Amino acid sequence: MALIEMILPKMGEGIIEATILKWVKNVGDDIKEDETILEVATDKVDSEVPSPVSGIISKILFKENDIVPIGATIAIIATEGTKDTEVTAPHQSGNATTKKELPSKQTQIIEQPKEPATSTKFFSPLVRAIAKENHISIKELESITGTGTANRVTKKDILKFLENRHTGNKEEKKASPKYTFSQGDTEIVEMDRMRKLIADHMVMSKQVAPHVTSVVEADVTNLVNWRKRIKEEFQNKYGEKITFTPIFVEAVIKALKDFPMVNVSVEGTKIIVKKHLNIGIATALPTGNLIVPVIKNAEAKNLLGLTKSINDLAKRGRNSKLTPDEIQGGTFTITNLGTFGNILGTPIINQPQVAILALGAIRKKPAVLETRFGDVIAIRQMCFLSLSYDHRVVDGVLGGTFLKRIADYLESFDDKRSI
Numbered sequence: 001m002a003l004i005e006m007i008l009p010k011m012g013e014g015i016i017e018a019t020i021l022k023w024v025k026n027v028g029d030d031i032k033e034d035e036t037i038l039e040v041a042t043d044k045v046d047s048e049v050p051s052p053v054s055g056i057i058s059k060i061l062f063k064e065n066d067i068v069p070i071g072a073t074i075a076i077i078a079t080e081g082t083k084d085t086e087v088t089a090p091h092q093s094g095n096a097t098t099k100k101e102l103p104s105k106q107t108q109i110i111e112q113p114k115e116p117a118t119s120t121k122f123f124s125p126l127v128r129a130i131a132k133e134n135h136i137s138i139k140e141l142e143s144i145t146g147t148g149t150a151n152r153v154t155k156k157d158i159l160k161f162l163e164n165r166h167t168g169n170k171e172e173k174k175a176s177p178k179y180t181f182s183q184g185d186t187e188i189v190e191m192d193r194m195r196k197l198i199a200d201h202m203v204m205s206k207q208v209a210p211h212v213t214s215v216v217e218a219d220v221t222n223l224v225n226w227r228k229r230i231k232e233e234f235q236n237k238y239g240e241k242i243t244f245t246p247i248f249v250e251a252v253i254k255a256l257k258d259f260p261m262v263n264v265s266v267e268g269t270k271i272i273v274k275k276h277l278n279i280g281i282a283t284a285l286p287t288g289n290l291i292v293p294v295i296k297n298a299e300a301k302n303l304l305g306l307t308k309s310i311n312d313l314a315k316r317g318r319n320s321k322l323t324p325d326e327i328q329g330g331t332f333t334i335t336n337l338g339t340f341g342n343i344l345g346t347p348i349i350n351q352p353q354v355a356i357l358a359l360g361a362i363r364k365k366p367a368v369l370e371t372r373f374g375d376v377i378a379i380r381q382m383c384f385l386s387l388s389y390d391h392r393v394v395d396g397v398l399g400g401t402f403l404k405r406i407a408d409y410l411e412s413f414d415d416k417r418s419i
Contacts, residue, residue: 035051366380
């Protein structure tokens with residue numbers, strides 16, 4: 001057969017390189033077609049990379065934490081009956097393959113480090129380095145429950161172990177620990193890779209776009225009552241939990257159709273109007289970081305379709321199972337501050353978009369209602385909506401009117417609506 005070159009595949013539009021996080025398979029291991037061979041990280045998301053063929057891993061050309069360009073050969077896979085003198089590139093298009101000589105001696109071939117002689121388990125170089133720096137014994141290292149492939153100990157696992165050892169808390173924590181060390185009477189916390197990317201992106205957004213925030217308060221009593229009435233029936237009928245999020249997304253879609261100049265981006269002095277509504281939903285991760293999966297072509301989905309998409313993306317986002325394409329291409333973003341009990345916020349625009357909507361907590365409040373018998377005070381379900389927008393292209397009239405239209409759609413929600 002052949003020695004197959006495994007290349008780093010395209011990870012999404014605009015992504016030109018990726019960082020190797022972990023080799024799941026080592027030199028000499030059997031691998032099946034489509035089985036995960038390594039995990040990589042881009043500036044968008046962490047991903048698993050499957051093997052293009054079945055065979056045995058012959059060579060690994062990059063080590064963990066290396067930054068590799070898209071399209072580079074990262075490993076050589078030997079298939080059954082391989083001849084040692086030929087290497088075949090994986091199929092890129094059509095049925096043609098190309099052959100070339102094996103890498104010369106001048107080419108640096110980096111094989112996966114062997115397992116420590118003092119342990120029967122495999123630990124990555126990064127895990128071993130953290131263990132050494134924090135004086136974790138082999139016995140302690142072997143006692144850590146691994147959450148990686150084949151129960152291997154990941155960076156997250158060893159950092160959680162360190163935090164629990166430091167605090168004496170044996171219970172699981174919602175937020176992943178950070179890599180910390182003491183310096184005098186202070187503790188230094190190193191940002192993880194995703195936090196660094198978020199920080200850079202937020203600073204860039206504030207530098208690029210002059211932010212303005214408008215706020216309205218919406219009476220959402222009708223939709224709250226409707227959801228309370230139908231949520232059990234909805235789940236029984238469709239197998240999906242319906243939250244408030246898809247209802248708000250539906251209102252945003254209607255408003256964006258009314259005001260297409262909010263669904264744009266800016267390139268120099270050009271305004272790029274997007275034909276489709278790709279709605280990003282900011283999702284908090286267990287690590288405390290944030291990811292924004294995108295509902296593509298949201299305008300084509302009904303409430304059930306939006307519910308399924310949101311539930312699926314949120315679940316896979318929390319479990320680091322999103323693909324790079326699923327967190328890019330957004331044209332408008334929604335963030336739900338009410339999840340944390342906040343009633344109001346001024347979110348930062350998710351570049352290159354020009355607006356972002358923040359949803360506050362829904363709370364019961366006394367409100368004045370106008371009736372044909374005169375004004376009355378009643379207990380209503382109220383929610384603040386805040387819209388941050390790029391004042392280069394979205395003026396106060398457009399931003400304020402667009403936000404008010406969202407509130408109008410929410411307040412006019414039909415509480416007799418069928419599912």
